[in-house]
Amino acid sequence: MSEGYEPKILMFACNWCSYAAADLAGTSRMKVPHNIRIVRVMCSGRVDPQLIIEAFTSGADGVLVTGCRIGDCHYIEGNYKTLRRIILLKKALEQLGIESERLRLEWIAASDAKRFVEIAVDTVERLRKLGPLKRHFDELSRVIEEVRGIE
Amino acid sequence: MSEEVRVGVYICHCGTNIAGTVDVEEVTRYASTLPGVVIARSYIFMCSEPGQQLIKDDIVKYKLNRVVVAACSPALHELTFRRAVEEAGLNPYLFEMVNIREHNSWVHPDKVQATEKAKDLVRMAVAKAIELKPLEDIKVEVNKSALVVGGGIAGLAAALYLARMGFMVHLVERKPTLGGHTARIPFITYLGVRGDELVESYVKALMAMPNVKIYVNSDVVLLEGGAGAFKARIRMRPRYVSAKCNLCGECEKVCPVEVPNEYEYGLVRRKAIFLPFEKAYPLLYAIDMEACTRCGACVNVCPVEAIDLEETEKHEDVTVGVVILATGFDPYEPEREEFGYKLSDRVLTLFQIQRLLDERGPTKGEIVVNGKIPKTIVFIACVGSMGVGRKAGRYCSRMCCSTIMSCALKIRERIPDSTVFIIGRDIRTYGYEEDLYWKALEGDVRFVRYDEWPEVRVTTEGSIEVLVRDVTVGEYLLIPADLLVLGVGASPGKYLKEVLKVIRVGCGDEGFVREAHLKLRPVEAPTEGIYVAGAVTGPKSVVESITHGMAAASRASSILSKDYVSAEPMIAMVNEDLCSGCLVCIGMCPYNAITTKTLDGRRVARVNPIVCMGCGTCVAACPSGAMQQQGLEDRILLAQIRAFSR
Numbered sequence: 002m003s004e005g006y007e008p009k010i011l012m013f014a015c016n017w018c019s020y021a022a023a024d025l026a027g028t029s030r031m032k033v034p035h036n037i038r039i040v041r042v043m044c045s046g047r048v049d050p051q052l053i054i055e056a057f058t059s060g061a062d063g064v065l066v067t068g069c070r071i072g073d074c075h076y077i078e079g080n081y082k083t084l085r086r087i088i089l090l091k092k093a094l095e096q097l098g099i100e101s102e103r104l105r106l107e108w109i110a111a112s113d114a115k116r117f118v119e120i121a122v123d124t125v126e127r128l129r130k131l132g133p134l135k136r137h138f139d140e141l142s143r144v145i146e147e148v149r150g151i152e
Numbered sequence: 153m154s155e156e157v158r159v160g161v162y163i164c165h166c167g168t169n170i171a172g173t174v175d176v177e178e179v180t181r182y183a184s185t186l187p188g189v190v191i192a193r194s195y196i197f198m199c200s201e202p203g204q205q206l207i208k209d210d211i212v213k214y215k216l217n218r219v220v221v222a223a224c225s226p227a228l229h230e231l232t233f234r235r236a237v238e239e240a241g242l243n244p245y246l247f248e249m250v251n252i253r254e255h256n257s258w259v260h261p262d263k264v265q266a267t268e269k270a271k272d273l274v275r276m277a278v279a280k281a282i283e284l285k286p287l288e289d290i291k292v293e294v295n296k297s298a299l300v301v302g303g304g305i306a307g308l309a310a311a312l313y314l315a316r317m318g319f320m321v322h323l324v325e326r327k328p329t330l331g332g333h334t335a336r337i338p339f340i341t342y343l344g345v346r347g348d349e350l351v352e353s354y355v356k357a358l359m360a361m362p363n364v365k366i367y368v369n370s371d372v373v374l375l376e377g378g379a380g381a382f383k384a385r386i387r388m389r390p391r392y393v394s395a396k397c398n399l400c401g402e403c404e405k406v407c408p409v410e411v412p413n414e415y416e417y418g419l420v421r422r423k424a425i426f427l428p429f430e431k432a433y434p435l436l437y438a439i440d441m442e443a444c445t446r447c448g449a450c451v452n453v454c455p456v457e458a459i460d461l462e463e464t465e466k467h468e469d470v471t472v473g474v475v476i477l478a479t480g481f482d483p484y485e486p487e488r489e490e491f492g493y494k495l496s497d498r499v500l501t502l503f504q505i506q507r508l509l510d511e512r513g514p515t516k517g518e519i520v521v522n523g524k525i526p527k528t529i530v531f532i533a534c535v536g537s538m539g540v541g542r543k544a545g546r547y548c549s550r551m552c553c554s555t556i557m558s559c560a561l562k563i564r565e566r567i568p569d570s571t572v573f574i575i576g577r578d579i580r581t582y583g584y585e586e587d588l589y590w591k592a593l594e595g596d597v598r599f600v601r602y603d604e605w606p607e608v609r610v611t612t613e614g615s616i617e618v619l620v621r622d623v624t625v626g627e628y629l630l631i632p633a634d635l636l637v638l639g640v641g642a643s644p645g646k647y648l649k650e651v652l653k654v655i656r657v658g659c660g661d662e663g664f665v666r667e668a669h670l671k672l673r674p675v676e677a678p679t680e681g682i683y684v685a686g687a688v689t690g691p692k693s694v695v696e697s698i699t700h701g702m703a704a705a706s707r708a709s710s711i712l713s714k715d716y717v718s719a720e721p722m723i724a725m726v727n728e729d730l731c732s733g734c735l736v737c738i739g740m741c742p743y744n745a746i747t748t749k750t751l752d753g754r755r756v757a758r759v760n761p762i763v764c765m766g767c768g769t770c771v772a773a774c775p776s777g778a779m780q781q782q783g784l785e786d787r788i789l790l791a792q793i794r795a796f797s798r
Contacts, residue, residue: 027254
């Protein structure tokens with residue numbers, strides 16, 4: 002891929018675990034790749050596939066969905082619902098022409114800043130290899146409209 | 153909203169914390185060019201009085217109706233700024249915070265990249281802020297009662313002080329008796345009192361209060377709602393023995409089943425029907441159904457017909473304003489063969505030796521091991537703490553050093569010709585308990601300091617040798633011991649994971665429950681209305697647990713003394729016009745907050761605002777967009793995401 006390409010990543014973080022882990026990375030003065038912009042939600046369960054697709058159409062090369070570890074969800078089982086949703090969405094993404102590897106789901110405990118950093122580094126690395134997302138916007142928006150029509 | 157949107161953006165330098173890495177002036181200039189932005193400023197400390205005043209003045213001067221502050225994590229100052237904008241007459245939920253410190257300046261060394269990221273985050277936040285709508289806090293009537301989970305010393309202290317403040321207290325204990333580990337400690341270091349007597353004084357005081365309800369043999373199986381109005385379901389497991397029991401003990405004599413007695417830490421055995429210990433509360437026999445074979449022998453001999461093997465569990469629902477979690481700890485359980493554990497009768501844990509030394513214990517305080525009075529007694533400190541032991545945490549268990557000193561002194565006193573070794577890493581008899589260390593030194597207790605784990609050898613005849621490298625002389629010592637005591641520390645409670653599935657509080661790496669903030673919000677869980685007390689938060693001595701319990705009671709009273717508390721309005725709401733009544737949302741809700749109602753002859757979803765915790769999982773699942781989370785509506789998040797690229 003082109004030299005010096007910096008992937009743009011949008012990360013959904015839950016208020017209780019992964020957002021706090023990113024905070025802890027800050028207070029611990031860890032080094033985090035600069036490519037990530039975090040959108041805070043209360044629970045990863047709030048992350049609607051619509052939001053993820055919007056992130057891809059709005060310029061993200063990769064989307065990270067993060068929440069509490071399974072069994073540790075602040076809202077009991079919101080992250081479990083997310084897991085099911087992401088599995089399905091990955092299949093749909095391929096059909097939209099977006100490599101499913103661009104969407105990544107990870108569980109990060111509030112105390113696990115190290116894991117947050119590792120995931121951030123690794124995601125940037127993987128996306129660098131994939132290169133920029135090729136956007137067929139007209140095609141994509143037609144499919145999205147279709148999907149919305151079905152709903 | 154037809155009103156023109158007027159956004160004020162404030163970029164914080166945080167001294168050099170942000171300004172050292174982010175070109176704050178550049179971000180401010182950039183923010184002023186964003187659509188909707190009327191004024192953008194930077195200031196050295198936005199959270200300071202003058203910083204907040206700057207925002208308040210601008211709200212009036214520029215007729216701002218949205219405020220964006222780019223500073224630290226919202227976990228720190230979101231509430232500060234919400235309050236500030238509210239004081240200037242703006243709805244607090246028309247405020248949006250951008251994290252450019254923890255998520256930016258502190259983690260990115262490159263100034264250009266950090267500045268670009270700050271600009272992106274501010275742009276996204278402004279786009280989000282434009283979509284915000286005023287929200288009202290949810291007002292919850294406070295139920296003037298508390299649920300205390302755990303009847304150990306911390307729970308007892310919390311329950312008693314809440315009761316004395318006049319609040320109704322429901323105290324729930326899993327075991328058939330109150331008192332926890334404290335009740336089994338024969339001498340509490342520094343306090344100089346017996347544990348069972350200390351527990352007794354608390355329990356008697358509690359029992360005399362009309363506003364206290366005690367549930368033993370019980371646990372909380374459901375907790376929903378929030379501060380002011382939690383709904384809890386208490387499961388009362390059957391005891392199979394009623395209050396008619398006159399303690400004659402005939403049942404125990406005929407019971408054919410024997411199991412290790414957990415109240416004596418397995419030092420002796422008990423029957424399946426048993427009296428937990430001499431000063432148990434309530435003082436009644438109980439049947440351990442896991443061990444019981446339902447042979448019925450006890451039923452036949454009971455002279456007062458107190459035993460009913462067919463008793464079933466009961467449930468009671470209570471509504472409380474606050475919850476105090478005080479489920480304590482369990483002793484570190486070494487793995488088999490770890491330091492000779494369970495390889496010989498001559499290897500005991502610190503909790504077992506305390507039972508052995510208790511004048512009211514199974515041996516009436518007589519120290520007899522394998523039929524003989526031990527002459528050489530070796531304590532290994534830090535087993536299960538500070539990384540010593542295969543499952544050990546890295547923390548210090550706080551309670552063990554002092555307890556080891558007390559036990560060593562008792563042994564020296566009762567067996568004058570004994571030799572006592574304490575093999576330790578660092579001796580941490582902190583505070584006033586240092587006195588015990590001095591006494592131990594004066595009492596001819598011998599100390600050996602180790603860094604490598606000591607090796608325990610058990611011969612086939614069961615005799616013990618401890619091989620330890622003495623750090624101070626750098627030599628290996630081989631100590632033959634008649635009795636080896638493993639100074640085990642505290643581990644997270646055996647049932648804690650199960651409890652936390654119901655009472656949603658997070659744990660730290662070591663498995664203990666975490667307080668919301670050690671210095672700013674101790675004894676509080678991150679969830680409002682839930683407090684944590686005692687060793688459930690990490691190892692604590694008896695005295696510390698009492699203090700902690702009282703602190704939790706005191707903090708909890710800050711809610712209980714109010715008539716109403718307000719809850720954040722970020723809950724799910726149904727647009728009834730759009731709702732098709734498919735009810736996908738109901739299956740999503742972990743709290744059963746969604747029910748249905750009939751509107752003009754059609755079925756629509758209905759959210760109970762008190763029970764909804766605001767996760768938004770139902771929102772993501774709603775196919776028609778009828779379910780929305782206030783403050784995080786699709787519209788708002790989509791606007792924020794669309795601003796991802798400029």
